[in-house]
Amino acid sequence: MPPLESLPRIAVALGFPTADQLFEQARHEIDSGETFLEVRLDYLDDPAQGIAVMRRLAAGNPECQILATCRRHQNHGRFNGSVEDQVRILDGAVEAGARAVDLEIETAEIAGEKLAVFRGRARLILSYHNYEGTPALEALLLRMLRVTADAYKIVTTARKPSDNLRLLSLARSHPRVSFVLLAMGETGFPTRVLSPMFGGLYTYAAPASSQGTAAGQVCARQLRQLYHVERLTRDSRIYGVIADPVGHSISPAVHNRGFQARRIDAVYLPFLVPPAQLKDFVATAEKLPVAGFSVTIPHKQRILRYLDAIDPLARRIGAVNTVWRKAGKWRGSNTDADGVTAPLAKCVRLARSTVLLAGNGGAARSAAFALAAAGAALSVTGRNPDRVRAFAKACGAEPLSREQAAAKHFDVLVHATPLGMCPNVHEAFFPDHVPAEVVFDMVYNPVETLLLRNAREQGKQVIPGTEMFLEQAVRQFEIWTGESAPRAVMRKAALEALAAHAQPVRPVAR
Numbered sequence: 001m002p003p004l005e006s007l008p009r010i011a012v013a014l015g016f017p018t019a020d021q022l023f024e025q026a027r028h029e030i031d032s033g034e035t036f037l038e039v040r041l042d043y044l045d046d047p048a049q050g051i052a053v054m055r056r057l058a059a060g061n062p063e064c065q066i067l068a069t070c071r072r073h074q075n076h077g078r079f080n081g082s083v084e085d086q087v088r089i090l091d092g093a094v095e096a097g098a099r100a101v102d103l104e105i106e107t108a109e110i111a112g113e114k115l116a117v118f119r120g121r122a123r124l125i126l127s128y129h130n131y132e133g134t135p136a137l138e139a140l141l142l143r144m145l146r147v148t149a150d151a152y153k154i155v156t157t158a159r160k161p162s163d164n165l166r167l168l169s170l171a172r173s174h175p176r177v178s179f180v181l182l183a184m185g186e187t188g189f190p191t192r193v194l195s196p197m198f199g200g201l202y203t204y205a206a207p208a209s210s211q212g213t214a215a216g217q218v219c220a221r222q223l224r225q226l227y228h229v230e231r232l233t234r235d236s237r238i239y240g241v242i243a244d245p246v247g248h249s250i251s252p253a254v255h256n257r258g259f260q261a262r263r264i265d266a267v268y269l270p271f272l273v274p275p276a277q278l279k280d281f282v283a284t285a286e287k288l289p290v291a292g293f294s295v296t297i298p299h300k301q302r303i304l305r306y307l308d309a310i311d312p313l314a315r316r317i318g319a320v321n322t323v324w325r326k327a328g329k330w331r332g333s334n335t336d337a338d339g340v341t342a343p344l345a346k347c348v349r350l351a352r353s354t355v356l357l358a359g360n361g362g363a364a365r366s367a368a369f370a371l372a373a374a375g376a377a378l379s380v381t382g383r384n385p386d387r388v389r390a391f392a393k394a395c396g397a398e399p400l401s402r403e404q405a406a407a408k409h410f411d412v413l414v415h416a417t418p419l420g421m422c423p424n425v426h427e428a429f430f431p432d433h434v435p436a437e438v439v440f441d442m443v444y445n446p447v448e449t450l451l452l453r454n455a456r457e458q459g460k461q462v463i464p465g466t467e468m469f470l471e472q473a474v475r476q477f478e479i480w481t482g483e484s485a486p487r488a489v490m491r492k493a494a495l496e497a498l499a500a501h502a503q504p505v506r507p508v509a510r
Helices: 018-033 047-060 083-095 104-117 137-145 161-173 189-198 219-226 251-261 275-287 304-305 310-318 336-345 363-375 385-395 403-405 452-455 465-481 487-500
Strands: 010-014 036-040 065-069 100-104 123-127 149-156 179-184 203-205 237-243 265-271 292-295 322-326 329-335 354-358 377-381 398-400 410-415 436-441 461-463
Touching: 010 219, 010 275, 018 047, 036 047, 036 436, 047 065, 047 083, 065 083, 065 203, 083 104, 083 265, 083 304, 100 104, 104 123, 104 304, 123 137, 137 161, 137 219, 149 161, 149 385, 161 179, 161 189, 161 275, 179 189, 179 322, 189 203, 219 251, 219 403, 237 251, 251 265, 265 354, 275 304, 292 461, 292 465, 304 329, 310 363, 322 465, 336 363, 336 436, 363 377, 363 385, 377 385, 377 403, 385 398, 398 403, 398 436, 436 452, 436 465, 452 461, 465 487
Parallel strands: 010 036, 010 203, 036 065, 065 100, 100 123, 123 149, 149 179, 237 265, 237 292, 354 377, 354 410, 377 398, 410 436, 436 461
Antiparallel strands: 292 322, 322 329
């Protein structure tokens, strides 16, 4: 048997109800270049049919390595037979060509000497799954090590960022043990990219044309081409974006493409961080370690309390969107300001232009201070009158209610609220008349928001949020790497990512 270390870094998990579907999807993955498949026999109404499929796949594709799994329903699988039946089916899978079997710890503790049937014939991967959280891992590992196996697979559910660190750290604290370590759910997604980098044998991916078998799985192509899982090493730098929600972010596509274009050994990940878990993330990032990260809704203002140094403009703004670590200290900057003034300067002379700013969060504060510094006559509006007045006082602007703003006319409207952002694409701060000649929407997903569509139909000049996104991302890239950003590559990546997630915007009844 080949050593476990020779396994490909990505296993595509195949779970389908019929043998025909299983074979069709397996063939599709093999034709796409995949060489490591997990066959979930327990997903089939008749697991014996899956064994026949495996025999056909092994005979026609000797380069393909098959991992057989038949998890019992008591352990969150779909197989309703006994432990004896489960071992018998997996034995048949080995006879059909499977080079490894996945057996859950609960079965292994019951099966005892029956596991000897696999020795010398296939690799035994002993697995543990927790769909509720991430328990005390050292005690769990001691339990698992009582059963002799070739590798130990621990899959938990991440409830907070530090769960990911605790899980990944097992591989480095026990270098003589072969591990597969993954956390399920959106919070746990970073482990699906980082596990092999930390010493895990491989990670799991979903099939290209269907859902995976666990929460958080993405297709192998995304792991390989976007995150470069197979090329990451212990020395690769880790970056990311923190947000809640974070699934809509195109930043991973843009920055990873930028790293690849400049041949920088780094990866950029989405980190789901709810407001109450920001402190937990910062502590986790320091130990992981994370070299830098982007900050977006809802953390741009709260992040300041966790930074050691903040540049003067960001401190005046009171919001940070870019963090990096230097000389052991967290440093913060704000590149949103450049992202606002640079695109607008191509359309109008900001000095003495009348500008209406809608919003009062972190992005709005960045825009307000940048516009005021450029000499614009600034008015602000929003949904909360008290916050609008406080914000206007802080940045020297005129406070307006939404009704007052709609009744006036401005040279420029800068929209800095989440209204219109995916998935709420049918919302707009000004759903009817847009009170400005130039309309700049800081929302970039979708590319054309309902606000921009309304403005365009009214003959206004529009600037999509992608322009701001690109400017601030370019500056972030240069802060982190010290190299010039591949602007054209990053723009293309942003537009492709947005097109992939596009939702059609339909007119709403008025």
